[in-house]
Amino acid sequence: MSVAPDDGLAADDYDEFGYLHENAAEIGIPFPGRPEVGRGFLEVEPGRKLSYIRWGTAKPEIVFLHGGGQNAHTWDYVALALGRPAIAVDLPGHGHSYRRPDRNYGPWRNVEALEAALPALAPSAVTVVGMSLGGATLIHLAAKRPDLCRRAVIIDVTPHVNDTRQRLTRAEQGTVALVGGQPTYASFEEMADTAIALSPYRAASGVRRGVRHNAYRRPDGLWTWRYDLFGPPPAGGENWNDFGRLWADVDAITVPTMLVRGGESKFVADADADEFRRRLPSARYEVVPAAGHAVQSDQPLALTALIRDFTFPA
Secondary structure, rough: OOOOOOOOOOOOOOOOOOOHHHHHHHHHHOOOOOEEEEEEEEEEEEEEEEEEEEEOOOOEEEEEEEEOOOOHHHHHHHHHHHHOOOOEEOOEHHHHHHHOOOOOOOOOHHHHHHHHHHHHHOOOOEEEEOOOHHHHHHHHHHHHHHOOOEEEEEEEOOOOOHHHOOOOOHHHHHHHHHOOOEEEEEEEHHHHHHHHHHOOOHHHHHHHHHHHOOEOOOOOOOEOOOOOOOOOOOOOOOOOOOOEEEEEEEEOOOOOOOEEEHHHHHOOOOHHHHHHHHHHOEEEEEOOOOOOOOOOHOOOOHHHHHHHHHOOOO
């Protein structure tokens, strides 16, 4: 299905929630009409605003944390299918959230932002769901602040994920290969086609729409991604890509936890999954067939069923 003519490609101004009916159609769920959904901003430090999408008007039960190079819209399928009040956060340096001068977007700085945001936005949330960078952030959050994370769903990530990624081919990395790669494109179509080619488990229409949510046109006419992950960090900056010390956080987690892997993903090696389960033997472990790294996009209904069963057990 093609994107509607009012997608804002000319002026970079569009209704970001105007295509949810397409999400519903692609995964075969009813769409009775546009749900109660909107974007908000919360100042977490002076002059620094964290952006988020709020689903529903009741107190959020679920908090969603996206992966590196993604944004809150990656959870649109799951949020629609779940139908529960939720918050999907744009992590710092992503989407519409603030950029850090030191360009440190690792789990530790992310948790500092969440410690300021979650008491205001989702103080009684039952479950936090995090994928990739969001999952690494969640590991630290669950260990440090179990009061803000009563249950944890960690998707396709362990503290060894960045070491594993270095050994993957471009095809195995999928759209993660775009992070830190070519920063600009001459046209939106070129940008979308690049992402579609790296997304074998998703409908092209869904990938194109996701790119629209994650891109903008610069004043010079070139298109670029809506995240701050290109180029080297400032001199003397912390190497936040080394997630190895998060293993100590895995040891410290006390809340109910579920580790979910994409059945076709190469980002979590068997040995790393085994190590995670050795350190946290109480963790529930699930593998979603026919899903790559972005399980929430590749198999959203299967993931929704797991989140629902884990969060609201009978």
